[in-house]
Each structure stands twice: as structure tokens, then as C-alpha cells.
Amino acid sequence: MTSQDLRVDLISREYPPEVYGGAGVHLEYLARDLRPLADVRVHCFGGKRDEPGVTAYPEPAELAGANAALRTMGIDLAIAAGCEGTDIVHSHTWYANFAGHTAKLLHGVPHVVTTHSLEPLRPWKAEQLGGGYALSSFCERVAIENADAVIAVSAGMKRDVLTAYPSVDESKIRVVYNGIDTEQYQPDRGTDVIERLGIDLSRPSVVFVGRITRQKGLPYLLRACHDLPSDVQIVLLAGAPDTPEIAAEVEGLAIQLRNARDENGVIWVQEMLPKHEVVQVLTHGTVFVCPSIYEPMGIVNLEAMACETAVVATATGGIPEVIADGETGVLVPIDQVADxxxxxxxxxxxxxxxxxxxxxxxxxxxxxxxxGLAGRRRAVEKFSWSTIAEDTLEVYRSLL
Structure with missing residues (x-):
């Protein structure tokens, strides 16, 4: 079978335009750069997509009002049926893992899992999902332990997989990094977005971009900002809180920080901005900050680097593989509880x-x-999507 004859079915909760995290970004570009190499089909959640080869699946009406994890599993069953005729299935995150594993059994094809995060390392999700956390953990564990290959997005993630799932054969785990489109993410010196948001270019600024979730470490950043020079403007592109509790905590800390600084010292944008607007904000930031306490790789750091913005980030997970400490940014040490x-x-x-x-x-x-300049060079040289697509195709070939 030639690569062009190979049918690959990519499975993900997220796919444009419904993207809210790194996995959705990954799928967008992986699918794009795999298409010249194979027959690629995409299966995702949500509303109908017009893009050829992309099928979206709504929640089953019968599960309306059920636990969110159970509704996810219902969608996964429909996706598994929709993968008929494929040569290989490739699932991303626990939301899609159950679909990939079921398709593997149903259609007798290899299943590849890309681990963007791991449920055992996100125990705070129990407050978000309730009993559904046991279901999400089940979906991920069964899929990873039975996958034909596991793609880890960093060497740090590979170590985490082996720690969380020690029964997995290490030889089945391949490291293939996340990537960045350095044509879409490049410096934008325009100021229309900056002016609309009220960002003051005469002041040095710290920019944060991310969801309001425990793993992103936003409460630690808000506390740290009290110790920054008084002329610094803090720009937070932060929304989509996981729970009412984390939303209330961040809101309280943001109010305290605003009260401690001048009127325009904190700019908080809670709606999700279009990609090109985020690029302009990143470009004009003095420094981008990633205070995550759990980050398998952190595509957002690459996005900032590609915009020629200096990065300060936690030395955890796969972040040290992205940021060259002292060359493209600064890594902040962290000693973490082993729970x-x-x-x-x-x-x-x-x-x-x-x-x-x-x-x-x-x-x-x-x-x-x-x-910032060194970060842009590193993003271009080390993290291109064309290379990542070729590496992913090699994983597929090894299983056929």
C-alpha cells in the first residue's frame, strides 16, 4: 500500500472552527499537512462542518441532560461506526480515545493515540466532571493500554505515560512534537487590535493566553503580578473556566490585583479572540508568560516565540523541550507535590x-x-508541521 492509498481517520473532540485548546490546534495543522501524504478523514464533535472529508457528530438526543462524560462516550460510539473502511484510526485526548479503541475492535484496524494530557495528572477534573472523571479515566486508560502506538508530544509526556500507565510497552511510545505554523504566527506590527483592547504601548507588558483551568496556573501568576514594577501592564486573554470555583478564585484575585495597580494596569479579555488578533497582542507584548503547573508541551509558548516575543514559563512537563533557557526565554524552577x-x-x-x-x-x-528573535528562529527550525506530519506518517507505516 502506498501512502496515497492509506486511509487515516483522525478523531478529536475539537476541530475548526470549534477549537478551544491545544489539541484542536494540533488537529487543524496535522490534518492539513497529512492530506498530501494520505487519504485523511476527520471525525469531530459539534456542528456540521463544510470542509470535505470532515464529519461532525452531535450529542445523542437520548443522552440529553446526562453526565458530560457519558454524552462524550455516546458521540464516540457514533464516530466508531463512521470509521468503517479506514486503514488506521488516530485519536486525540480522552474525549476521542473511546471512539478510537472501539473502532479498532470493530473494524480490526490499528489504533494510534496521541497523548496531549493525561487524566491521572489532572485530578482536579473531578470537581469539573464529578463521577464522569472515572469515565474519562477509563476511556483514556483502556485506549492507551491497548493502543498499537502511543505518540507523546514531548519526552516529558513519554515519561508521564510510563508513570501513569506502567503496563504500556515503552517501545510502543514515539515522541512527535507539537508544531507551529510560522506563516500564520509571525509578528504583526499593526495596532488596531491593541488600541481596541486598551493596551498601552508606552508601557512594558506581560501577556497571558489560556483557559482558566488549574493546570494553567493563572492564580499563581495573579499573585506574582503584585511584585512586578508599577508601570507594567498585565494583559490576560483568559476565559472558558473549567468550574465555577476556579472562575470565582481567578475573579477574586484579578479584583485584588486591579485594586493594587493603576486604573489601566490590568487588561482582562474573557472572550476567545480570533487567531490573528491574538497574534497582534503577542507581538506587542514585552514578555509572554506561561505559569502552567501541568503542560505536556504547551503550543502557546511556540505561538509566542513565533511572534518574536520573549517567554517566561514554568520548567515542567515538555516546556523545557520547547524553550531554550536563557536563549529563547526563561524557565522558572518548580518543585511539585508527587500527588x-x-x-x-x-x-x-x-x-x-x-x-x-x-x-x-x-x-x-x-x-x-x-x-524573542531567538525564539522565532527556534520555532521555524525545530517545530514545522511538515516535519511532524512526516514523522506521524512513519508511525502509521510501522503498524501496517
Whole structure:
């Protein structure tokens, strides 16, 4: 079978235009760069898509009002049926893992799992899903332990897979990084978005982009910002809270921070901005910050680097494989509790180290510029989607 004859069915909860996290970004570009190499079909959740080869699946009406994880499994069963005729299925995140595993059994084809995160390392999701967390954990565990190949998005993620699922044969795990489209993500010197959002270009700025979830570490950042120089403007592109509890915590901390700084010291945009608008905000930031306490790789760091913005990020998960410490950004050390939550052993120390790293970059604009330029070079040279598509195709070929 030639590559062009190979039918690959990619399965994901997210796919454009319904994208809210890194997995959806990954699927968008992986599908695009795989299409010249194979017959690619995409199965996703949500509303009907007009793109050829893409099928979206709504929630089963019979499960309306049921636990969210159970509704996900209902969609997965429909997707598994829709994969008939494929040569290989490739699922992304627990939301799609049950579909991939069921399709493997039903159609007798290999199943590849890409691990963007791991449920055992996100125990706080129990407060989001309730009993559904047991279901999400089941879907992920069964799929990973029975997959024909597991793609880890970083070496750090590979280590996490082996720790969380020790029965998995290490030889089945391949490291294939996430990537970045450096044509779409490149510096935008325009100011229309900046002006609309009220960002003051005469001030140094810290930019955060991400969902409001435990793993993104936003509460630690909000505490750290109290120790930043008074002229610094904090720009938060942060929305889609996982739970009312984390939403209330972040809201309270943001109010405290606003009260402690001047009127325009904190700009908080809670709606999801279009990609091109995020690019402009990243471009004009003095420094981008990623305070995550759990991050298998962190595509958002690559996005900032591609926009020539210096990055300060936690030295956890796959982040140190993306950011060259001292060359393209600054890594903040963190000693974490060994309970799967990623919680810092000494939260006050982590907050202080985060504030110190940010201050160091903010007070040295020439260094910030050098870090940004080096980050762009690294993004272009090391993380292209064409390379990632070829590496992924090699994984498929090894199973046929």
C-alpha cells in the first residue's frame, strides 16, 4: 500500500472552527499537512462542518441532560461506526480515545493515540466532571493500554505515560512534537487590535493566553503580578473556566490585583479572540508568560516565540523541550507535590521566582528583544508541521 492509498481517520473532540485548546490546534495543522501524504478523514464533535472529508457528530438526543462524560462516550460510539473502511484510526485526548479503541475492535484496524494530557495528572477534573472523571479515566486508560502506538508530544509526556500507565510497552511510545505554523504566527506590527483592547504601548507588558483551568496556573501568576514594577501592564486573554470555583478564585484575585495597580494596569479579555488578533497582542507584548503547573508541551509558548516575543514559563512537563533557557526565554524552577496535581511544594517560592523572572526580562528590553528573535528562529527550525506530519506518517507505516 502506498501512502496515497492509506486511509487515516483522525478523531478529536475539537476541530475548526470549534477549537478551544491545544489539541484542536494540533488537529487543524496535522490534518492539513497529512492530506498530501494520505487519504485523511476527520471525525469531530459539534456542528456540521463544510470542509470535505470532515464529519461532525452531535450529542445523542437520548443522552440529553446526562453526565458530560457519558454524552462524550455516546458521540464516540457514533464516530466508531463512521470509521468503517479506514486503514488506521488516530485519536486525540480522552474525549476521542473511546471512539478510537472501539473502532479498532470493530473494524480490526490499528489504533494510534496521541497523548496531549493525561487524566491521572489532572485530578482536579473531578470537581469539573464529578463521577464522569472515572469515565474519562477509563476511556483514556483502556485506549492507551491497548493502543498499537502511543505518540507523546514531548519526552516529558513519554515519561508521564510510563508513570501513569506502567503496563504500556515503552517501545510502543514515539515522541512527535507539537508544531507551529510560522506563516500564520509571525509578528504583526499593526495596532488596531491593541488600541481596541486598551493596551498601552508606552508601557512594558506581560501577556497571558489560556483557559482558566488549574493546570494553567493563572492564580499563581495573579499573585506574582503584585511584585512586578508599577508601570507594567498585565494583559490576560483568559476565559472558558473549567468550574465555577476556579472562575470565582481567578475573579477574586484579578479584583485584588486591579485594586493594587493603576486604573489601566490590568487588561482582562474573557472572550476567545480570533487567531490573528491574538497574534497582534503577542507581538506587542514585552514578555509572554506561561505559569502552567501541568503542560505536556504547551503550543502557546511556540505561538509566542513565533511572534518574536520573549517567554517566561514554568520548567515542567515538555516546556523545557520547547524553550531554550536563557536563549529563547526563561524557565522558572518548580518543585511539585508527587500527588499528580502539579501543586508547588512551596507555592510562595514559586510565585516569588515567577515574579523575579518576569521582572528580569521586563527591565531589560534589549534582552527581551534578543530572546524573542531567538525564539522565532527556534520555532521555524525545530517545530514545522511538515516535519511532524512526516514523522506521524512513519508511525502509521510501522503498524501496517
Amino acid at each position: 499528580g496535581t502539579g501543586t508547588p511544594v512551596d507555592p510562595d517560592r514559586f510565585v516569588a521566582d515567577l515574579a523575579s523572572a518576569l521582572t528580569g526580562v521586563l527591565q531589560d528590553p534589549a534582552r527581551a528583544k534578543e530572546l
